[in-house]
Amino acid sequence: MKALAAAGAVAVLLALPLVLSGYAITIFILIFFYAYLAQAWNILGGYAGQLSAGHAAFVGIGGYTSALLFERGVTPWLGMFVGAALAAGLGAVIGYLGFRFGLRGFYFVLLTVAFAEICRILASNVEAVGGAIGLYITFTGDPRHFQFRDPRAYYYIALALMLLATGVAALLERRRLGIYLTAIREDEAACEALGVDTFKCKMLAMVVSSFLTGLAGTFYAFQNFSLQPGAVFGIPLSVEILIRPIIGGAGTLLGPVLGSFILTPLAEVSRQYFGQGGLHGAHLVVYGLLLVAVVLFLPQGAYPFLRRLLRRGAA
Amino acid sequence: MAVGLTLIFGVMRVVNFAHGDMMVWGMYLAFILATRAGVDPYLSFVVCAAALFGLGVIVQRGLVDRIVEAPHEMQILLMLGVALVLENLALLVFGPEPARVRSPLGQLTWELGPLYVDVARLVTFAVAIVLTLALWLFLYRTELGRLIRASADNHYGALVIGADVRRIYATAFGIGAACVGAAGALVSPILPFQPATGLALSVTSFNIVIIGGMGSLVGAFIGGLLVSVAESLGAVFLRPSLKELFSFSLLIVILLFRPAGLFGKRLP
Amino acid sequence: MTALLTVAKLSRRFGGVQAVKDLSFSVGEGEIVGLIGPNGAGKTTAFALISGFLAPDAGEVRFRGRVLRGLKPHQVNALGLARTFQIVRPFPRLSVVRNVMIATLGRHPAPAEAERRARAILDELGLGARAETPAGSLTLAERKRLELARALGTEPVLLLLDEVMSGLNEAETERMVELVRAINRRGVAILLIEHVMRAVMSLAQRIVVLNYGERIAEGRPEAVAADRRVIEAYLGDEGVPSAPA
Numbered sequence: 026m027k028a029l030a031a032a033g034a035v036a037v038l039l040a041l042p043l044v045l046s047g048y049a050i051t052i053f054i055l056i057f058f059y060a061y062l063a064q065a066w067n068i069l070g071g072y073a074g075q076l077s078a079g080h081a082a083f084v085g086i087g088g089y090t091s092a093l094l095f096e097r098g099v100t101p102w103l104g105m106f107v108g109a110a111l112a113a114g115l116g117a118v119i120g121y122l123g124f125r126f127g128l129r130g131f132y133f134v135l136l137t138v139a140f141a142e143i144c145r146i147l148a149s150n151v152e153a154v155g156g157a158i159g160l161y162i163t164f165t166g167d168p169r170h171f172q173f174r175d176p177r178a179y180y181y182i183a184l185a186l187m188l189l190a191t192g193v194a195a196l197l198e199r200r201r202l203g204i205y206l207t208a209i210r211e212d213e214a215a216c217e218a219l220g221v222d223t224f225k226c227k228m229l230a231m232v233v234s235s236f237l238t239g240l241a242g243t244f245y246a247f248q249n250f251s252l253q254p255g256a257v258f259g260i261p262l263s264v265e266i267l268i269r270p271i272i273g274g275a276g277t278l279l280g281p282v283l284g285s286f287i288l289t290p291l292a293e294v295s296r297q298y299f300g301q302g303g304l305h306g307a308h309l310v311v312y313g314l315l316l317v318a319v320v321l322f323l324p325q326g327a328y329p330f331l332r333r334l335l336r337r338g339a340a
Numbered sequence: 341m342a343v344g345l346t347l348i349f350g351v352m353r354v355v356n357f358a359h360g361d362m363m364v365w366g367m368y369l370a371f372i373l374a375t376r377a378g379v380d381p382y383l384s385f386v387v388c389a390a391a392l393f394g395l396g397v398i399v400q401r402g403l404v405d406r407i408v409e410a411p412h413e414m415q416i417l418l419m420l421g422v423a424l425v426l427e428n429l430a431l432l433v434f435g436p437e438p439a440r441v442r443s444p445l446g447q448l449t450w451e452l453g454p455l456y457v458d459v460a461r462l463v464t465f466a467v468a469i470v471l472t473l474a475l476w477l478f479l480y481r482t483e484l485g486r487l488i489r490a491s492a493d494n495h496y497g498a499l500v501i502g503a504d505v506r507r508i509y510a511t512a513f514g515i516g517a518a519c520v521g522a523a524g525a526l527v528s529p530i531l532p533f534q535p536a537t538g539l540a541l542s543v544t545s546f547n548i549v550i551i552g553g554m555g556s557l558v559g560a561f562i563g564g565l566l567v568s569v570a571e572s573l574g575a576v577f578l579r580p581s582l583k584e585l586f587s588f589s590l591l592i593v594i595l596l597f598r599p600a601g602l603f604g605k606r607l608p
Numbered sequence: 609m610t611a612l613l614t615v616a617k618l619s620r621r622f623g624g625v626q627a628v629k630d631l632s633f634s635v636g637e638g639e640i641v642g643l644i645g646p647n648g649a650g651k652t653t654a655f656a657l658i659s660g661f662l663a664p665d666a667g668e669v670r671f672r673g674r675v676l677r678g679l680k681p682h683q684v685n686a687l688g689l690a691r692t693f694q695i696v697r698p699f700p701r702l703s704v705v706r707n708v709m710i711a712t713l714g715r716h717p718a719p720a721e722a723e724r725r726a727r728a729i730l731d732e733l734g735l736g737a738r739a740e741t742p743a744g745s746l747t748l749a750e751r752k753r754l755e756l757a758r759a760l761g762t763e764p765v766l767l768l769l770d771e772v773m774s775g776l777n778e779a780e781t782e783r784m785v786e787l788v789r790a791i792n793r794r795g796v797a798i799l800l801i802e803h804v805m806r807a808v809m810s811l812a813q814r815i816v817v818l819n820y821g822e823r824i825a826e827g828r829p830e831a832v833a834a835d836r837r838v839i840e841a842y843l844g845d846e847g848v849p850s851a852p853a
Binding site for chain 1: 659661680681682683685686690691692693697698699700701702706707709710711713714717718719722758759761762
């Protein structure tokens with residue numbers, strides 16, 4: 026039953042570009058892209074319960090790496106894996122330091138923020154990687170360079186990414202690692218007493234999460250054709266990444282996706298609406314209010330809430 | 341500034357991410373008072389403190405109170421939400437351009453032997469010391485202050501002796517916010533500010549409090565001194581834009597090796 | 609009877625307090641040994657030292673012939689030593705069966721098999737009917753049994769039970785005693801910390817008494833109950849431990 030619904034939904038999404046306008050397609054690209062990032066974050070922040078407010082760093086590293094490699098003639102199709110690997114490397118470092126030294130909760134958040142900010146500052150100040158101006162990618166429109174003239178290509182790639190991340194999360198949920206992670210989120214010491222190597226599990230979650238996020242960096246770079254240190258390493262992006270799974274439902278499979286479907290159009294609409302009047306940042310106020318509301322009233326997120334509603338409706 | 345944060349944390353173990361953004365509102369308030377009412381920020385800081393006290397209490401009663409018992413992630417997210425709201429409301433209301441408050445005091449310098457001392461900063465420093473002392477006296481010598489400290493040490497114990505814990509928490513949060521309001525006003529002539537400054541200030545506050553030790557007043561004060569000295573030194577040796585690098589690196593080192601800071605208690 | 613666990617001159621201090629001092633005792637295969645003493649005598653600290661949650665300042669712990677030094681709790685557990693916590697720690701948002709699966713997955717990585725074994729343990733401990741409920745909504749007695757179920761899931765040869773009877777009424781205590789006996793009959797050695805004297809006296813073959821971190825007596829239950837030093841140690845606390853009825 027569930028599989029049928031899922032297949033149906035995917036079929037619909039596949040068919041959409043045939044009927045949508047150019048602008049709508051752009052919105053969907055964003056929805057999928059952020060859902061992908063949300064899902065990647067979810068693996069560490071949702072399932073394992075280790076909140077990270079510095080995930081933008083992985084996007085930045087992934088993007089910058091493939092952009093710089095592209096300048097030297099390496100195709101981004103290869104570059105993206107190198108970028109993701111480097112991002113995973115940073116993730117491993119942060120994870121090692123954080124978990125080895127027993128940093129939990131707030132302290133871990135600070136650690137991630139510190140690293141992300143350091144990356145941003147370095148990127149802004151080192152001329153070799155573009156400095157404060159950032160990097161620009163020469164437009165060739167060549168698919169071999171991960172560039173497409175038709176936005177629908179980006180649509181399908183973004184959709185594929187989202188499905189990939191969701192697939193990884195789904196796989197994780199059923200296997201031992203995923204089950205361990207949900208328990209680690211509840212009580213680490215009790216897990217240790219039951220024979221779970223919590224350090225290894227958390228490291229795995231961290232590396233997978235940062236690798237996937239790193240891949241997104243390349244997509245971002247070659248869709249926007251530019252990388253600004255503030256935009257791609259900064260806290261605002263980290264907030265965008267973490268807010269969707271939190272509002273949608275951290276630690277659930279569809280929560281991040283739902284979160285993106287709710288928030289991304291909302292953000293776009295308010296950017297359009299308020300941005301015209303010169304009122305920037307309105308959508309962030311909405312984010313903030315939603316975050317507060319969710320924490321107070323729906324701590325598990327929108328998706329579990331909806332699920333319960335549907336169940337009660339069916340009963 | 342850091343003293344306020346440590347108070348909030350020490351008493352309620354709630355981490356206030358919105359700290360920096362509250363401070364920015366303090367700054368803007370001082371700005372308004374200065375431009376509209378012509379009140380010098382060195383005087384208006386009292387008003388700013390009071391206003392932010394109110395804001396703090398509202399935030400605490402309305403929001404934080406409900407989640408005092410909740411898992412930490414929830415608290416972090418809540419304050420993050422508040423921070424987002426505050427920062428972007430400021431953006432909406434005041435615009436993204438940096439602002440600065442003018443004060444006649446800001447122009448003065450004294451000659452002290454071979455040194456030129458910036459009077460504005462001196463006054464700020466002096467007021468900070470006075471406020472810190474006042475806070476110390478309050479916490480250690482008054483009934484309410486003792487209650488606050490007791491609640492910090494032992495939440496249930498305080499309940500048992502019949503203390504109105506909610507009121508205590510609200511007061512503590514309010515005072516923390518008030519500190520920040522005062523700080524904002526005092527600093528407004530010195531530091532150009534914009535809504536985005538909120539984040540940098542929050543981070544600095546956390547830096548200071550972590551280094552000095554969460555929950556310790558003395559620690560916050562000493563931490564503040566240490567961090568500013570470190571940052572100034574950093575600015576001397578490295579490019580100014582890199583001085584943030586220095587403080588973040590310091591934060592990481594401290595996080596790893598002494599998360600309790602020099603004087604503080606550990607987050608459970 | 610070969611010694612399964614040997615604790616030799618174990619010591620640990622916290623700041624100014626010597627929590628455990630020169631503690632030595634052993635547990636043989638299949639034995640049930642009780643660890644008693646007034647509050648604050650260092651019993652839970654001893655558990656933490658043995659199970660790898662704390663590092664000793666001095667002394668050594670030998671388990672199955674192997675010295676446990678610098679091992680993390682999960683490694684100690686993998687060797688066959690399981691412990692429960694004084695204040696039970698279920699995973700509240702996970703279902704009861706998932707709670708136990710965390711334990712069984714250790715030796716049976718395939719989730720399907722782990723679940724099967726988890727359910728079997730739950731049935732044995734009378735929690736079968738509650739398998740799908742979130743652990744957070746269990747009663748105290750049920751949580752105690754869940755704690756026991758989880759520890760069993762790791763297939764230990766030595767089980768450290770920390771006040772597993774506390775907070776239970778008479779009927780629940782009886783049931784727990786029977787369960788512990790049944791587990792022991794299967795060959796699992798048990799070291800239990802208890803304040804419920806009736807339970808300790810009837811379960812334990814041998815008792816070690818701690819006071820202020822030091823062993824002050826050891827022997828069969830009746831002997832320990834009559835020991836003057838033990839009586840004095842308890843007089844300030846709960847009164848005299850009495851021999852089984």
